[in-house]
Amino acid sequence: METAEAFPGATGPATDDGKGQVLRLYIAGQTPRSIAAFANLKRICEEHLAGRYRIEVIDLVQNPQLAAGDQILAVPTLVRRLPEPVRKIIGDLSDADRVLVGLDIRSAV
Amino acid sequence: MDHPPVAPLPKTPTGIEGFDEITGGGLPTGRPSLVCGSAGCGKTLFAISFLVHGAARFDEPGVFMSFEESPDELAQNVASLGFDLPGLIQKKKLAFDHVRVEKNEIEETGDYDLEGLFIRLGYAIDSIGAKRVVLDTIESLFSGLTNQGILRAELRRLLRWLKDKGVTAVITGERGEGTLTRHGLEEYVSDAVILLDHRVIEEISTRRLRIVKYRGSAHGTNEYPFLIDEEGIAVLPVTALSLNHAVSPERISTGIARLDTMLGGKGYYRGTTVLVSGTAGSGKTSVSAHFVDAACRRGERAMMFLFEESPAQVTRNMKSIGIDLQQWVDRGLLELQAARPSTFGLEMHLSRMHRAVERFKPKVVVLDPVSSLLSVAPSGDVHGTMTRLVDYLKSAGITALLTNLTRGKSEVESTDVAISSIVDTWLLVVALESNGERNRGLYVLKARGMSHSNQIREFILTDHGIDLIDVYAGAGGVLTGSARLSQEAEERAKGLVEEQELERRQRALARLKTAFDAELAALQARFETEQADLLSGISQHQARVARVGEDRRTMARNRRADAANGDERSKPRDDVGVKER
Numbered sequence: 138m139e140t141a142e143a144f145p146g147a148t149g150p151a152t153d154d155g156k157g158q159v160l161r162l163y164i165a166g167q168t169p170r171s172i173a174a175f176a177n178l179k180r181i182c183e184e185h186l187a188g189r190y191r192i193e194v195i196d197l198v199q200n201p202q203l204a205a206g207d208q209i210l211a212v213p214t215l216v217r218r219l220p221e222p223v224r225k226i227i228g229d230l231s232d233a234d235r236v237l238v239g240l241d242i243r244s245a246v
Numbered sequence: 247m248d249h250p251p252v253a254p255l256p257k258t259p260t261g262i263e264g265f266d267e268i269t270g271g272g273l274p275t276g277r278p279s280l281v282c283g284s285a286g287c288g289k290t291l292f293a294i295s296f297l298v299h300g301a302a303r304f305d306e307p308g309v310f311m312s313f314e315e316s317p318d319e320l321a322q323n324v325a326s327l328g329f330d331l332p333g334l335i336q337k338k339k340l341a342f343d344h345v346r347v348e349k350n351e352i353e354e355t356g357d358y359d360l361e362g363l364f365i366r367l368g369y370a371i372d373s374i375g376a377k378r379v380v381l382d383t384i385e386s387l388f389s390g391l392t393n394q395g396i397l398r399a400e401l402r403r404l405l406r407w408l409k410d411k412g413v414t415a416v417i418t419g420e421r422g423e424g425t426l427t428r429h430g431l432e433e434y435v436s437d438a439v440i441l442l443d444h445r446v447i448e449e450i451s452t453r454r455l456r457i458v459k460y461r462g463s464a465h466g467t468n469e470y471p472f473l474i475d476e477e478g479i480a481v482l483p484v485t486a487l488s489l490n491h492a493v494s495p496e497r498i499s500t501g502i503a504r505l506d507t508m509l510g511g512k513g514y515y516r517g518t519t520v521l522v523s524g525t526a527g528s529g530k531t532s533v534s535a536h537f538v539d540a541a542c543r544r545g546e547r548a549m550m551f552l553f554e555e556s557p558a559q560v561t562r563n564m565k566s567i568g569i570d571l572q573q574w575v576d577r578g579l580l581e582l583q584a585a586r587p588s589t590f591g592l593e594m595h596l597s598r599m600h601r602a603v604e605r606f607k608p609k610v611v612v613l614d615p616v617s618s619l620l621s622v623a624p625s626g627d628v629h630g631t632m633t634r635l636v637d638y639l640k641s642a643g644i645t646a647l648l649t650n651l652t653r654g655k656s657e658v659e660s661t662d663v664a665i666s667s668i669v670d671t672w673l674l675v676v677a678l679e680s681n682g683e684r685n686r687g688l689y690v691l692k693a694r695g696m697s698h699s700n701q702i703r704e705f706i707l708t709d710h711g712i713d714l715i716d717v718y719a720g721a722g723g724v725l726t727g728s729a730r731l732s733q734e735a736e737e738r739a740k741g742l743v744e745e746q747e748l749e750r751r752q753r754a755l756a757r758l759k760t761a762f763d764a765e766l767a768a769l770q771a772r773f774e775t776e777q778a779d780l781l782s783g784i785s786q787h788q789a790r791v792a793r794v795g796e797d798r799r800t801m802a803r804n805r806r807a808d809a810a811n812g813d814e815r816s817k818p819r820d821d822v823g824v825k826e827r
Contacts, residue, residue: 163362165361165362165365166361170357170358170359174356177356197361197362197365198365201365201366201368201369202369204362204365204366204369205343205344205366208345208346208347208348209362209366210345210347210360210362210363210366210387210391211358211359211360211361211362211363211391212358212359212360212361212362213358214358214362222351223351224351224353225351225352225353226352226353226354226355227352227353227354227355227358227391228354228355228356228357228358229355229356229357229358230355230356231355231356231357232355232356235353235354235355236353236355238353239353239355
């Protein structure tokens, strides 16, 4: 998977132990919304999943063929591939609570 | 915007039979069209036909973006129509993208757009150079995504984007309550809207298509029946036909020599429609079999649509009256198509016949019996539908023979009203009941444009076909069957008696003449005898008188009588007396 250079620290620590989260953020070009989404994601992960996550950023403008595989329609879309089940969160991830609920990190209050 | 006069709207053919005719060429090129209708109305099939025909026949690759069925399911569904989706995909003529939106997998947080969809579609279009796009059914997005505001804005953008791409698109939409589509897609698609309808009337389903809107193009506003069968989707544009088909002066045989004679000696006009009405078992099918047989003998193709009997049954039954239809079937000149009337609606039957006729191109078509077809039609619809069929057959120059089963004597003509006005020749086969038997009679009720016999003929089915013979029409009324035979026998007997009487009289006359002649001869003989007697009497008397006179003169001379004067006076008196006798 390609990672966008424009997003420093896109790749987090390895999660080979199987406990961590593999997160894939689909964006379409470096729009303000993409950048905001990445920043929001990074912040949430650092706060709640420090050391237990990895983020891959996929720019569909550069790799349009990758959109179908994860059934991407909306951008930005965050896909949690591991652990199962697959979860998708669409939007700029501005609502941290909903992101955490979506990632099963925090159950809905 | 101010434009110089522009060329008429370019159109992209869908390849769907009949549809391109009613729209004058197909869907607007480079623009999206909406195809909407309720579940099971054939939207997806319409869309896939548009793509497959485009790829296979018009060299326009297409993208199918499915929001419901998977490519495998779709390929399976249309394989029976002869559409080879995997093959077209392999040849890069078709591209598939199956978009699944699982609401329970998705969490929405914050602002987003549907650029992912655009990218996927754009990628699919570019990968094969697509000219056609189908989105089936994009409304599924409404159930997957909650932010309607974003969705609507993005749909609007998507349709504009499709136009900018210059692809001809078909967007399908589910019919809503009181609206064309459940989510108001018609708001976004402004170029062409096609409504498909599938309704069940009197337990018979009918599919109809209507062009609700077609911006910049004239189009029929009628509802057009369409059908979906093993050959795909087809629209019937037959309502557009008019009454100006070419007519032919050519006459073709009815297959029954005597019937040809009744119809001015030459049979039916080619390209006209013949109706044969009659009660059950009156021989309508036999009349049509003769007609078909005659056509095949001329080497013309013929087609029989059977609604009550199977092809095998008809060939067997016709063989029993000496008509071998099987030989024509074997030679490919005749096709028998059987269908139960209740299997489909009237429209479907007509469409199927239309198709079969287009494929087989017969010169002669028989519908046996058309009345059972009428029984499945919603009331009031019959006349129009039959007119369309008859018009179609006429415009194709096909001579059609429709048989019509009439129920009883009183209804013979009333049930025919629906179709009688559109047929050119109308033959009536009637049952003549008398003396405990039922015989068939045939007469020509109407024959446009030809002189025809006004006489009823007795109609007999023999093992060498139909015989038409003169009925007995004499002082005793019209007689048929054994009544005719006995009447004829009676006449023969009567004739014999009269002949004998005549001979007797002639003999009497001869006898009379002989007697008369004999009498005449006898009379003549008597006359001659008497005449001879009288003549000899006369001459004897004269001789005696002469002798007396001589004697007197002798005596006078002897006496020297001087009374010569006295003698002279008396002598003439005696002479006169003799002469007077």
